[in-house]
Structures are given as C-alpha cells and as structure tokens.
Amino acid sequence: MRKVNAWQGPFRCGKVCQGDAQLLHCALAMDRPLLLASTLCYLAAVVRTLLAPREKIWHPGRANFLAIAAGFLFQTAFLSVRGHALGRCPLTNLFEVFVFLAWSVALIYLLVGPAYRLSLMGAFTAPLVFLIQTFALVAPVDVPHPIRLPANPWLEFHASISIIAYGAFALACVAGVMYLVQERQLKTHELLSVFYHLPPLTTLFSAITRLLWLGFSLYTAGLISGFFTGGPLPRVKIIGALAVWFFYGMILQGRHRRWFAPKRVAALCVVAFSAAVSLLWAIDFVSQNHPI
Amino acid sequence: MNLFCIGLSHHTAKVEIRERYALQRSEEALRAQSGCAEALILPTCNRVEVYGAAPAQIATEKIAECLVGGGAVTLQDANAFYRHEKQACVQHLFRVVSGLDSMVIGETEILGQVKKAYANARESGSAGPCLHRLFQRAFRVAKQVRSRTEITRGAVSVGSVAVELAVKIFGDLSERKVLILGAGETSERTARALSSRGVSDIRVSNRSRERAENLAALVRGRAVGFDQWPRECGEIDILVASTSANEPLLTPALLSPLLRERSDRPLFIIDLAVPRDVAPEVNEMEGVYLYDIDSLQSIAQQSLALRRQQIAAGEEIIAAHVSDFVMRLTGVGETAAAQIPIPGALDQTSLRVSEL
Numbered sequence: 344m345r346k347v348n349a350w351q352g353p354f355r356c357g358k359v360c361q362g363d364a365q366l367l368h369c370a371l372a373m374d375r376p377l378l379l380a381s382t383l384c385y386l387a388a389v390v391r392t393l394l395a396p397r398e399k400i401w402h403p404g405r406a407n408f409l410a411i412a413a414g415f416l417f418q419t420a421f422l423s424v425r426g427h428a429l430g431r432c433p434l435t436n437l438f439e440v441f442v443f444l445a446w447s448v449a450l451i452y453l454l455v456g457p458a459y460r461l462s463l464m465g466a467f468t469a470p471l472v473f474l475i476q477t478f479a480l481v482a483p484v485d486v487p488h489p490i491r492l493p494a495n496p497w498l499e500f501h502a503s504i505s506i507i508a509y510g511a512f513a514l515a516c517v518a519g520v521m522y523l524v525q526e527r528q529l530k531t532h533e534l535l536s537v538f539y540h541l542p543p544l545t546t547l548f549s550a551i552t553r554l555l556w557l558g559f560s561l562y563t564a565g566l567i568s569g570f571f572t573g574g575p576l577p578r579v580k581i582i583g584a585l586a587v588w589f590f591y592g593m594i595l596q597g598r599h600r601r602w603f604a605p606k607r608v609a610a611l612c613v614v615a616f617s618a619a620v621s622l623l624w625a626i627d628f629v630s631q632n633h634p635i
Numbered sequence: 636m637n638l639f640c641i642g643l644s645h646h647t648a649k650v651e652i653r654e655r656y657a658l659q660r661s662e663e664a665l666r667a668q669s670g671c672a673e674a675l676i677l678p679t680c681n682r683v684e685v686y687g688a689a690p691a692q693i694a695t696e697k698i699a700e701c702l703v704g705g706g707a708v709t710l711q712d713a714n715a716f717y718r719h720e721k722q723a724c725v726q727h728l729f730r731v732v733s734g735l736d737s738m739v740i741g742e743t744e745i746l747g748q749v750k751k752a753y754a755n756a757r758e759s760g761s762a763g764p765c766l767h768r769l770f771q772r773a774f775r776v777a778k779q780v781r782s783r784t785e786i787t788r789g790a791v792s793v794g795s796v797a798v799e800l801a802v803k804i805f806g807d808l809s810e811r812k813v814l815i816l817g818a819g820e821t822s823e824r825t826a827r828a829l830s831s832r833g834v835s836d837i838r839v840s841n842r843s844r845e846r847a848e849n850l851a852a853l854v855r856g857r858a859v860g861f862d863q864w865p866r867e868c869g870e871i872d873i874l875v876a877s878t879s880a881n882e883p884l885l886t887p888a889l890l891s892p893l894l895r896e897r898s899d900r901p902l903f904i905i906d907l908a909v910p911r912d913v914a915p916e917v918n919e920m921e922g923v924y925l926y927d928i929d930s931l932q933s934i935a936q937q938s939l940a941l942r943r944q945q946i947a948a949g950e951e952i953i954a955a956h957v958s959d960f961v962m963r964l965t966g967v968g969e970t971a972a973a974q975i976p977i978p979g980a981l982d983q984t985s986l987r988v989s990e991l
Binding site: 601 | 803804901918922924930934
C-alpha cells in the first residue's frame with residue numbers, strides 16, 4: 344500500500360494509531376461527527392416540514408434553506424477532511440459516493456432553488472438528502488477500498504462530475520414530485536395547504552427541463568472523461584452508465600419532440616432517478632474489486 | 636379620557652338600516668354636536684362606526700342622531716347600534732381592521748377603508764393623540780395578523796378562485812390568451828378579473844356579435860365569430876365558458892384534435908354555465924384542467940373554512956396587543972386629557988410624535 348503522507352500531522356492519534364492503515368482508519372472515524380452534524384441539520388429541516396402542516400401554516404421556505412445550508416457546510420467539511428485523508432477525491436466506496444451525491448443535491452438546490460424561486464423545493468429536498476445520508480451512515484458500506492490506486496485526475500473528474508450530474512437528476516426528480524403533487528391537486532380539485540405554496544405548473548416544468556439538461560450535460564462529460572482514465576473499463580460499469588445516459592437522453596428527446604406530455608416527463612424523472620440510484624448500487628455490488 | 640366605539644354593522648343591521656347612517660357626516664359636526672374631544676367615522680358598505688374619545692360619557696342615541704343628521708332615530712334602528720368602551724373598543728377595532736369582523740373573513744379591503752377614514756380624520760383635525768395611537772397600533776396589528784396567520788389565504792369568490800387557479804397553472808398571466816365564450820354578466824366579471832391580473836389578449840365570442848363586441852370593448856379585447864371559437868381553442872390558454880346552451884358545446888371529440896396543435900401547453904377551462912357548456916369528460920384529457928361553477932364555489936368555501944380556522948390565531952395576536960395597548964393608553968389618557976379638548980389644534984408635529 345502506498346504511504347499516506349496526509350496523516351503526518353493533524354490526524355495523528357498517538358498510541359492508538361500504528362501504521363498508515365490505522366492512521367487512515369482513525370482519521371476516517373474522526374470525520375463521522377461532521378457527517379452526523381450535517382444529517383441532524385437535514386433532520387431539522389425534515390421535522391420543520393412535517394410540523395408545518397400541523398401549524399396549519401406552511402412556510403418552510405426560509406427555515407429549510409438555512410438548515411440545508413448548514414447541512415451543506417458540514418458535508419463540505421466532511422468531504423474536505425476525508426479527501427485530505429485519502430489524498431484524492433473521496434469517492435472510493437459506496438459510503439463516500441452516497442455522501443457526495445447528497446452533497447451534490449444540496450449544492451444544486453442551493454444554486455438552483457433561489458434562482459428559480461423554488462424555495463419550497465427545500466421541503467422536498469431535505470428528506471431526500473436526509474434519507475441518502477442516513478442510509479450511508481447506517482448501512483455497512485464505509486469499507487476502505489482494498490485496492491489503492493494512485494491519484495488519477497481523469498478518474499476523479501469522471502467520478503465527481505458524474506455524481507454532481509446525479510445531484511441534478513435528483514433535483515429534477517424532486518421538481519417532478521412537486522409537479523405531480525400540484526398537477527394531481529389541480530386535476531382532482533382537492534387543494535391542500537401545500538397547493539398555495541407550490542410554484543405554478545409551468546415554472547416547475549421549466550425547472551425540470553433545465554435540471555435535466557444540466558444533469559445530462561454533466562453526465563455526458565463524466566461519461567466521456569471515463570474513457571480517459573487510462574485503466575481497464577469494467578463492462579458492467581460501461582453498460583450501466585450508458586443505460587442511464589440513454590434513459591435521460593430518451594426523456595429529453597421525448598420532451599424536445601413533444602412525444603411526452605409534461606406530466607409524463609415529471610413521472611419519468613422520478614422513475615429515471617430511482618433506477619439510476621439503484622444501478623449505482625448494483626454496479627458497486629457487482630464490481631466490488633474496482634474503485635468507483 | 637373615555638375611548639368608545641358606537642356603530643352598526645352587517646351583524647346587527649340590514650342594509651336598509653345601514654344605508655340611512657352611511658351618508659358621510661363630517662367629523663367636525665359630530666364633535667360639535669356630541670361633545671367628543673376626538674372622533675373618527677368609519678363608513679363602509681358593511682358598517683358605520685364612530686370611534687371617539689371624550690372626557691365624559693356620550694350616549695349612543697346622541698351619536699346615532701348625529702349620524703342620521705339630526706333626524707329621529709327609530710327604536711328598531713337604536714336596537715341595531717352597539718357600543719364598545721375602553722378595552723372592548725380597542726379589541727373591536729383591532730378585529731375590524733384585521734378582517735376578523737368582516738362579512739368575508741380575512742378580506743383586506745377593510746384595512747384600506749380604515750386607513751382612508753383615518754386619513755380623513757387626520758386631515759380634519761378630528762383625530763387626537765388617543766385615536767392616533769389607537770389607529771397606528773391597529774394598522775400594526777392588522778399587518779401582524781395577516782403575516783402570522785393564513786387568514787387572508789385562498790380566494791373566496793368564484794371570480795378570484797378562477798384567477799388564482801390560472802396563476803397556479805401559468806404563473807405570469809400577461810402573455811396568456813383568453814377566450815370568453817358567452818358575453819353575459821358572469822363572463823364579464825371573470826374577464827375583468829383576468830384583465831386586472833395583466834391578461835392583455837382577450838377574445839370574446841357570443842351568438843350575438845354585437846354583445847361580443849361590446850364586452851370586447853369593455854375589456855380591451857377583440858370579438859370572434861361564434862362559428863370560429865373552436866378553432867381558437869388551439870391557440871388560447873384559458874377558456875371561460877358561460878353561454879345559455881342546453882347541450883355541452885365543448886366535448887372530448889371536439890377538443891382532442893385541437894389539443895394536438897397545442898404542444899405541451901396546459902389548457903385551463905372555467906365553465907360558469909348552468910347547464911354546463913363543457914362535457915365533464917374533458918377534465919380527463921391530458922393537460923386540461925376543467926373547473927365548473929360547483930368546483931369553484933367549493934374551493935371558495937374551503938378557503939373560507941380555512942380562514943375561519945385561523946380566527947383563533949388572529950384573536951391571540953389581538954389579545955396580546957389589546958392588553959399592552961390599554962396599559963399604555965392609561966398613561967397617555969391622563970396626559971392627553973389636559974390638552975385635548977382643543978378642536979383642530981393637532982398639528983403635524985404632534986401627529987409625528989404620536990405616530991412614533
């Protein structure tokens with residue numbers, strides 16, 4: 344195993360840490376409180392959302408935004424500490440992938456939410472990020488990867504940009520859920536409290552389209568950069584990645600050519616993201632011996 | 636200083652009685668006749684109230700006589716008057732200005748009306764330190780009740796529900812195209828409501844071309860021949876149907892080929908006609924949102940019910956302000972009593988101080 348020079352300093356733990364592997368293990372354990380703090384911030388946003396209807400006043404916008412912003416800061420600190428420890432982008436196991444995905448979702452929400460005045464998106468985003476992160480914390484997936492590859496900028500670019508693309512797809516999924524909720528209320532004439540706080544249908548559909556294009560562009564860049572990593576490309580990963588690319592490409596083409604009605608596009612965003620996340624897990628499960 | 640409110644409203648008097656007292660009397664005359672140090676008349680379509688401050692008790696009948704212009708007040712009219720003093724007066728005004736005492740709970744028009752009445756009293760010099768503080772606080776209370784509760788949420792009339800739904804589907808309405816089918820009174824009201832929300836492209840179609848042109852002129856739209864309206868459905872975003880046809884004019888069979896031309900734009904149909912102009916099956920079609928008069932009325936009722944639920948939250952805010960205001964007023968009243976009975980003596984400086 345290559346020497347991890349990053350451990351000479353702030354993360355040295357005296358007698359407990361003997362050798363690089365132990366140092367790494369110790370440092371990895373130290374960053375978890377940051378992730379826990381981040382998860383608690385998202386939990387606060389979820390609780391706020393759940394309590395809002397009881398108060399008969401649904402104003403989760405600002406509180407959710409602040410809670411998500413705080414959660415994002417803790418996530419960033421976590422990824423920074425772990426990345427520093429690993430000496431590379433922290434995407435070496437499924438745990439890190441999920442945390443990076445949650446971070447990407449929060450990042451795109453913080454960038455896109457206010458721009459499109461989709462403040463209520465926070466009420467839908469926080470539960471998604473909370474679930475992803477809780478799964479990462481609870482499931483036994485934080486296993487240090489047995490094979491340690493030297494730092495590879497192309498590989499790191501490929502992995503990080505692909506996960507950020509997943510973040511955009513996740514937000515498109517969130518906007519899709521909001522669209523479906525709003526559309527259903529308008530169709531059935533049963534208007535709940537949330538109806539008055541959700542954005543108009545046309546605004547939501549415009550956000551879905553833009554998020555899909557953003558995600559698709561990033562994912563395409565990630566896919567292309569994957570071919571420059573230099574290492575052997577596992578077939579299962581290529582097939583999985585292409586399947587996701589084709590699925591989203593088909594949605595965009597269907598939207599562009601008006602094959603699908605807006606409601607169908609919104610529903611497909613939800614299906615596509617669920618499938619893409621499942622595939623991410625499946626690929627990792629199948630290719631245990633290959634770093635993501 | 637005795638702070639009081641004497642008046643009648645939709646709760647206590649029918650319109651026949653209210654209208655007798657609604658004629659605007661001058662506050663100066665009222666003060667001169669009744670002996671009030673300060674007076675403010677609040678005349679709206681649902682209430683006529685006098686808020687006043689006086690060193691001695693003023694009889695309700697005296698105020699009623701002043702309002703009616705010196706004429707006789709019948710027993711029936713006298714029974715319709717209510718009187719609130721001190722704390723009850725403060726509470727009543729806070730409830731009125733917050734829309735809790737309105738016929739349509741949570742309506743915001745009352746705030747503008749109270750502000751106008753206050754401005755008139757200020758201008759005439761009839762509002763002194765007591766009323767200034769009272770009304771300034773009342774405006775603060777109204778703002779808090781509106782922002783901290785959902786008392787104003789949701790539309791409560793058919794026209795405003797239709798406009799609110801249109802906004803929830805399309806967002807900005809200024810670029811939307813509207814077709815009004817039938818040029819009756821209901822269509823006119825809805826067309827005006829849409830026009831007030833920025834819709835500039837309004838087309839009117841009616842069996843009588845002349846009536847279509849008249850309505851089109853009123854809402855700055857254009858008339859369309861009655862045989863051409865189905866073709867317009869491919870272009871428009873909102874259809875308001877209110878004809879007297881006995882059979883549905885718009886059916887899925889008629890709309891289906893037109894929807895293909897519309898790409899993915901939603902179509903919002905407001906069917907105000909009885910019998911209905913649009914077959915209910917149209918609502919099953921992708922991207923079409925059909926609301927008939929019953930659906931709109933039901934939403935208006937729901938909003939009203941929600942507003943009623945919010946009354947308790949509003950009352951809590953008001954109660955806190957009432958006790959605080961009354962506590963402070965006791966101090967002001969003592970100092971003001973020595974200075975007040977100088978009609979018209981209020982200048983801009985004292986007004987600014989009282990506003991602070």
